[in-house]
Amino acid sequence: xxxxxxxxxxxxxxxxxxxxxxxxxxxxxxxxxxxxxxxxxxxxxxxxxxxxxxxxxxxxxxxxxxxxxxxxxxxxxxxxxxxxxxxxxxxxxxxxxxxxxxxxxxxxxxxxxxxxxxxxxxxxxxxxxxxxxxxxxxxxxxxxxxxxxxxxxxxxxxxxxxxxxxxxxxxxxxxxxxxxxxxxxxxxxxxxxxxxxxxxxxxxxxxxxxxxxxxxxxxxxxxxxxxxxxxxxxxxxxxxxxxxxxxxxxxxxxxxxxxxxxxxxxxxxxxxxxxxxxxxxxxxxxxxxxxxxxxxxxxxxxxxxxxxxxxxxxxxxxxxxxxxxxxxxxxxxxxxxxxxxxxxxxxxxxxxxxxxxxxxxxxxxxxxxxxxxxxxxxxxxxxxxxxxxxxxxxxxxxxxxxxxxxxxxx
Amino acid sequence: xxxxxxxxxxxxxxxxxxxxxxxxxxxxxxxxxxxxxxxxxxxxxxxxxxxxxxxxxxxxxxxxxxxxxxxxxxxxxxxxxxxxxxxxxxxxxxxxxxxxxxxxxxxxxxxxxxxxxxxxxxxxxxxxxxxxxxxxxxxxxxxxxxxxxxxxxxxxxxxxxxxxxxxxxxxxxxxxxxxxxxxxxxxxxxxxxxxxxxxxxxxxxxxxxxxxxxxxxxxxxxxxxxxxxxxxxxxxxxxxxxxxxxxxxxxxxxxxxxxxxxxxxxxxxxxxxxxxxxxxxxxxxxxxxxxxxxxxxxxxxxxxxxxxxxxxxxxxxxxxxxxxxxxxxxxxxxxxxxxxxxxxxxxxxxxxxxxxxxxxxxxxxxxxxxxxxxxxxxxxxxxxxxxxxxxxxxxxxxxxxxxxxxxxxx
Numbered sequence: 080x081x082x083x084x085x086x087x088x089x090x091x092x093x094x095x096x097x098x099x100x101x102x103x104x105x106x107x108x109x110x111x112x113x114x115x116x117x118x119x120x121x122x123x124x125x126x127x128x129x130x131x132x133x134x135x136x137x138x139x140x141x142x143x144x145x146x147x148x149x150x151x152x153x154x155x156x157x158x159x160x161x162x163x164x165x166x167x168x169x170x171x172x173x174x175x176x177x178x179x180x181x182x183x184x185x186x187x188x189x190x191x192x193x194x195x196x197x198x199x200x201x202x203x204x205x206x207x208x209x210x211x212x213x214x215x216x217x218x219x220x221x222x223x224x225x226x227x228x229x230x231x232x233x234x235x236x237x238x239x240x241x242x243x244x245x246x247x248x249x250x251x252x253x254x255x256x257x258x259x260x261x262x263x264x265x266x267x268x269x270x271x272x273x274x275x276x277x278x279x280x281x282x283x284x285x286x287x288x289x290x291x292x293x294x295x296x297x298x299x300x301x302x303x304x305x306x307x308x309x310x311x312x313x314x315x316x317x318x319x320x321x322x323x324x325x326x327x328x329x330x331x332x333x334x335x336x337x338x339x340x341x342x343x344x345x346x347x348x349x350x351x352x353x354x355x356x357x358x359x360x361x362x363x364x365x366x367x368x369x370x371x372x373x374x375x376x377x378x379x380x381x382x383x384x385x386x387x388x389x390x391x392x393x394x395x396x397x398x399x400x401x402x403x404x405x406x407x408x409x410x411x412x413x414x415x416x417x418x419x420x421x422x423x424x425x426x427x428x429x430x431x432x433x434x435x436x437x438x439x440x441x442x443x444x445x446x447x448x449x450x451x452x453x454x455x456x457x458x459x460x461x462x463x464x465x466x467x468x469x470x471x472x473x474x475x476x477x478x479x480x481x482x483x484x485x486x487x488x489x
Numbered sequence: 490x491x492x493x494x495x496x497x498x499x500x501x502x503x504x505x506x507x508x509x510x511x512x513x514x515x516x517x518x519x520x521x522x523x524x525x526x527x528x529x530x531x532x533x534x535x536x537x538x539x540x541x542x543x544x545x546x547x548x549x550x551x552x553x554x555x556x557x558x559x560x561x562x563x564x565x566x567x568x569x570x571x572x573x574x575x576x577x578x579x580x581x582x583x584x585x586x587x588x589x590x591x592x593x594x595x596x597x598x599x600x601x602x603x604x605x606x607x608x609x610x611x612x613x614x615x616x617x618x619x620x621x622x623x624x625x626x627x628x629x630x631x632x633x634x635x636x637x638x639x640x641x642x643x644x645x646x647x648x649x650x651x652x653x654x655x656x657x658x659x660x661x662x663x664x665x666x667x668x669x670x671x672x673x674x675x676x677x678x679x680x681x682x683x684x685x686x687x688x689x690x691x692x693x694x695x696x697x698x699x700x701x702x703x704x705x706x707x708x709x710x711x712x713x714x715x716x717x718x719x720x721x722x723x724x725x726x727x728x729x730x731x732x733x734x735x736x737x738x739x740x741x742x743x744x745x746x747x748x749x750x751x752x753x754x755x756x757x758x759x760x761x762x763x764x765x766x767x768x769x770x771x772x773x774x775x776x777x778x779x780x781x782x783x784x785x786x787x788x789x790x791x792x793x794x795x796x797x798x799x800x801x802x803x804x805x806x807x808x809x810x811x812x813x814x815x816x817x818x819x820x821x822x823x824x825x826x827x828x829x830x831x832x833x834x835x836x837x838x839x840x841x842x843x844x845x846x847x848x849x850x851x852x853x854x855x856x857x858x859x860x861x862x863x864x865x866x867x868x869x870x871x872x873x874x875x876x877x878x879x880x881x882x883x884x885x886x887x888x889x890x891x892x893x894x895x896x897x898x899x
Contacts, residue, residue, distance in 0.1 A: 271713075271716040271717070290715070301872075302868075302870075303681075303845060303870045303871060304751040304774055305749065305776050305844035305846070306681040306844040306868070307681065307868075308681075308747075308749065309748075314752075316733070316752050316753075317733060317734075317737055317752070319730075320729075320731075320733035321730075321734055323726070323727060323730035324727075324734050327727055327730075327731075331719070337718075338719075339715065339718065340719075341724070341763070341764075342724075342726050342730075342757075342766075343714060343726075343761050343762040343763065343766065344761065344762060345726065345757050346755075347752075347754055350753065350754045351753050351754065352702055352754060353700075354751075354871070355751055356753065362762045364714055364762050366714070366715050433716075434715035434716040435713060435715040435716050458716070458717075460712075460713045460716060
């Protein structure tokens with residue numbers, strides 16, 4: 080196996096990432112909500128660079144950028160996304176797109192390399208308008224009705240209006256062509272401290288966790304906070320607090336080794352200082368790569384709610400509002416990443432699940448998929464201070480491109 | 490002691506209350522925010538009826554209606570308020586105003602009765618713009634700066650703008666004349682079920698509780714709900730839930746017999762389902778008629794916060810944002826109400842504190858003050874379905890007027 084390190088131009092990778100950072104810069108990060116000017120400029124930036132990588136560029140009717148190759152041989156799809164969370168980091172998304180672009184530049188122009196790398200930037204991975212709208216469109220899992228219903232979670236602007244304003248309304252949406260690709264590869268910063276803490280260069284993703292989400296509703300009796308004695312109150316807020324603590328006490332005994340759960344939002348109704356809340360609501364989320372673990376935890380949650388309703392002063396109702404689907408990464412893809420890591424970084428890699436969602440989990444529904452992580456300084460994520468050492472970025476690019484070669488050579 | 494029952498016109502009392510209900514009616518209640526059209530019409534309604542009760546009417550520069558008498562002899566001030574909470578009940582406020590009006594009609598025209606009853610409707614008891622602005626103005630505890638700073642809690646409209654729009658800007662504010670009144674008497678629905686549950690007709694208020702309010706702030710670390718392991722999280726929302734439960738566990742062992750405490754509002758920051766809250770805040774309120782009990786509970790609260798900060802993963806800060814002052818009702822006023830109850834309802838009365846705040850607590854800072862309660866069906870309060878049986882309303886008016894006679898005859 081030849082050492083392909085010389086084929087990757089590390090300075091070019093860093094310069095591209097820096098160019099994308101300058102579009103919509105915020106402190107050391109970026110602010111590029113989906114369909115904002117900086118986001119659209121970033122899509123144009125990519126589309127303009129694809130021809131030099133041997134790819135015909137298209138921005139489709141949902142805002143995906145797709146670069147397609149006419150080179151003979153196997154085709155590997157690679158990419159990530161270009162919009163950002165609000166006032167967030169410069170690498171979450173662009174890293175994977177620039178790695179894919181670099182792989183296409185290195186491999187597609189090389190007559191000795193097998194096949195080609197095709198590049199994708201999926202629209203709205205960060206969920207300003209929905210959940211993985213771009214990649215779901217590509218795999219055929221997004222209807223016109225879904226698009227009709229999508230709205231910007233901040234401004235309320237409809238997706239239809241946004242598509243019209245950025246000039247994409249009426250364009251066809253690109254769809255996956257059955258059998259065209261041997262699979263999909265994506266790179267991302269880790270968004271955690273496993274690699275940094277262990278002195279490792281590469282994370283080989285084994286699975287992407289599923290996300291299950293619940294609305295838990297507590298009903299008591301609204302009343303006057305001055306004239307209602309403590310012993311007759313039915314305080315929905317207090318019932319909610321007790322339930323949160325009960326989850327924290329009971330879940331560790333029933334969860335899997337990597338389960339996480341979070342109460343991200345609490346609302347007391349009516350929410351006034353002098354009124355006992357008659358109703359309270361919490362948004363509760365669980366993530367795991369093992370659906371059986373979640374089944375067990377959901378049963379526990381419902382049992383706890385039933386007991387609290389029967390024994391306490393308020394009723395507790397558990398409503399599942401999002402059902403997760405953990406996605407396994409393809410074993411051959413994991414092996415290829417590991418082989419590249421052995422060749423290029425002395426095997427300083429680790430197999431690990433991804434706790435965050437990525438477009439790779441959507442692509443995995445129609446083709447083999449793989450993901451690799453690079454280290455993330457302090458594990459900071461979804462914040463403008465998110466960063467990775469330049470050396471780690473370049474090393475990641477080398478492992479990524481070598482993985483592409485290995486997958487195409489099989 | 491003569492039976493004064495025949496002097497009160499129960500049908501007139503019920504007709505007056507019904508007339509006030511028709512101004513700004515909402516279902517069986519009313520919607521009369523401070524300085525709304527229905528509120529201003531209600532003030533005019535009262536001002537037009539005062540002359541027939543032997544009183545000169547004035548609407549002053551803060552929206553108080555004051556009726557003054559030129560009759561010789563002692564003067565008793567009586568009243569309540571005419572604005573309502575949003576979409577609330579028909580009796581909270583008007584009952585006390587109409588009782589005062591009826592007392593003035595019965596006593597002021599009677600040459601054999603000692604002295605006179607003067608009538609007040611205090612503006613904004615319900616706190617749309619502030620805290621007891623009308624009665625505080627009358628007792629000299631409201632500065633021009635306070636008025637400059639006051640805003641409608643719903644719309645944000647300044648009090649100055651509102652006063653200008655309703656035509657009260659520039660009018661003088663009426664102030665209490667030292668030594669003019671022997672004291673202040675107010676009637677109100679109970680807003681609880683003590684009277685109804687005990688088959689009682691009259692509550693003799695012994696004290697009005699003080700309200701202490703706190704902002705309790707929890708600081709942890711905001712992070713990704715998918716990639717952050719449970720064992721390294723610093724979840725401010727969970728710290729808040731544990732603190733709420735700890736209050737509920739610890740306070741019963743330290744509180745007084747009638748202390749109440751309430752968490753009316755909780756906010757998690759940033760409040761998104763996939764983000765571990767880095768900051769959380771709760772509004773916490775305690776009420777008691779004994780400041781020493783509150784001192785003890787506040788010390789416990791601060792001690793719990795310090796221990797939680799030292800031992801837990803988040804810091805907890807307790808900030809007092811409102812300091813209460815319990816008000817004792819005058820003993821002679823309590824005796825007069827009790828004597829009237831013995832004479833008219835066979836002593837079916839009980840001495841009790843008021844858990845809700847009333848203008849009487851403000852008036853009590855400059856003169857003897859007393860309050861009586863009438864039963865409230867189901868204890869419903871601050872809701873349009875609030876109600877009291879007609880017979881209980883008329884009985885309350887008879888006891889109220891007899892109490893006025895007794896106080897003026899002393």
